Amino acid sequence: MIVRMSKVEIAGPKDLLQDALLLIRETEMLQIEPSAIGFIEKGEEEYVRTFLPDKDSLSERLFLEGLKSKLEGFFSYLPVIPARKSYIEPRAIIETIAETIKRHTPACRDMHQRKELLKKELAQISNYASFLNTVEPLLEGIEQTPNLEIIGLTIKEPRILDHLKELIRRLTDDESRVVTANTSNGTLAGLIITFKDKSENVKRLLKDENVPELSLPLSIEGLSFTEKISALKRKIIEISTGIETIDKELEMVAKRWLPIYSRALEWINERLSLLRTLSSTFETRFCFFIYGWMPAEDTEKLKKRLDERFKGKVALEEKGTVEEDIERTPVILKNPPYFQPFELFIRFLPFPRYSSVDPTPFIGIFFPIFFGMILGDAGYGLMLLVVSLITAKRFKLNKTVRDASKILLVSSIYAVFFGILYGEFFGELPRLIGIEAICIERRTAIIPVLYFALTVGGVHVMIGLFLGALTAFRKRAKKEVLYKLINILIILCIITLVIALYGNASGLFTMPIVIAILILTPLLFFTGGLLAPLELLRTIGNIFSYARIMAIGLASVLLAFVANMLAGMTGNIALGIVVAGLLHLLNIILGIFSPTIHSLRLHYVEFFSKFLEIGGRKFEPLKKNG
């Protein structure tokens, strides 16, 4: 149900404004309205203006905003570690925190920057190291004499290797050797071993052929190839140690200061939210005014709290609501525990308006019934029951999954119930052992099931229309009430007429019903306008849409039937069980999604369109972490 709300005004001396806001925030009962429209009576507008914060409040806000950004900057340099909770009261030490953060931030920023530089250097050296590690085995068996030079290169296109080898062979008069190895990224790492006097020509050739020569860091220039490898390895260890040391230092800082600074930031956020709320309040020369909405049942409690705290200096007054307020009133949905999980489905839609009816109880009643009617298999129902119990237990802390599991639990119970009525347990297994359906056999009685589905649809849509009339009555829209009621009457007449003409009822009924429809039609035009008959046709179409309960149910039962039939055709017990098991599993998975989507659609499109008014505001009271 939608909780009844009260429009309230809280007033008191200006110096008590912040304390009053603190109390309101503590109680979490009031949603403050930043606009005074509808709250200030005519003639009083010139005396009441938006609250203008004084110099102290403004400087406090600026100081806290600055400190907040400094703290957030400081946190960005620190590693993410599980920090202990600090119970320190930041208000008393906020000035000290502002001083210490001035010293800690540059120190941590320096460490962070050093770490980033080292990481960059490590990444570069690792690239060289990866190349050198690849070519290291190629050096085995090559005697490194002072007159030899080894040139490293990376060949991105392996097909040019033969051409390159031939050019080098000619250039060095066959006094060189080219060896290559595959790298992990698909290129070739190569070494050209030649005499020092010929190396310059080789390097020039590489440049002309656009084959990049590997350039190593200047620090290891002049070393032999094997020495370069060792030097790079030493450098990698050195840099890694440097990074580890910085990490340890940052972690130490985080362990020591993060709890205090986190608590300070939390307090600053709370304080800033309070200071920002000041701009949503109003003032006269001596008084403050807070306008807002709160649950009607809580007004007395808040009044009592204000009296106790301010000894009658701050007063709460309930104001009368007018028709225009319905648009502005925030909405709270409050349902009994059974219906609460079904609010999950309402969250998919825009919030209902205050004048509307809470659709949660209706979806809570009808959704599991429709689900059960569509799935209608005791075996599948039992399996889903087990699945829902397991997920509910496993995901206790995840509200969405927990709610979905509860919905599945209720729905699967209905699936078992309808499965018993239809005589279905993993398809037509009960009939194989001679048990007949209690009520109806869906696979063969297609038309009776269709009539049943349409009847359910008729009742459901009619309830929707009745709720629409009720909503209109609450809004005092008499014409709309009449329109909805005439719709109900005409649909009832049409249903009776169809039964009288095609069913077993007496034909004597037909004439009075036709006359009734003829009388009601002009009234329909009068109350609903020229498009009213179209709307009526849409409503009749909505009832036909419930045929999906039969159609999807039939598809499900036929798939189960096919699963059992195929299993029987295999002629092998083990293979039959596997085939039937897989097909039944597929059917169960479809049996979760299909009935859910279609039951939801029947609610969202066919049912809710008859009464639900969307576009409401969710109630958001002033609270600490709001």
Added chain:
Amino acid sequence: MEKALIALSAALAIGLTALATAWAQSRIGSAGAGTLAEKPEMSGIIIILLAIPETMVILGFVVAAMILTMK
């Protein structure tokens, strides 16, 4: 011959409506996916929009079932 015509009628009733639904859902689905990328809070409305054309194939199925079963 009569049986074949009845079967063909039923097949047309379900087949044509299935094609119509598939076409409509493909258009709504792609537009819905685009909308969801920008406004994830629209998921409820998109599910509704996506399910609306299914009425066609379901009514087609009902008509096909009636053609095959009603004398």
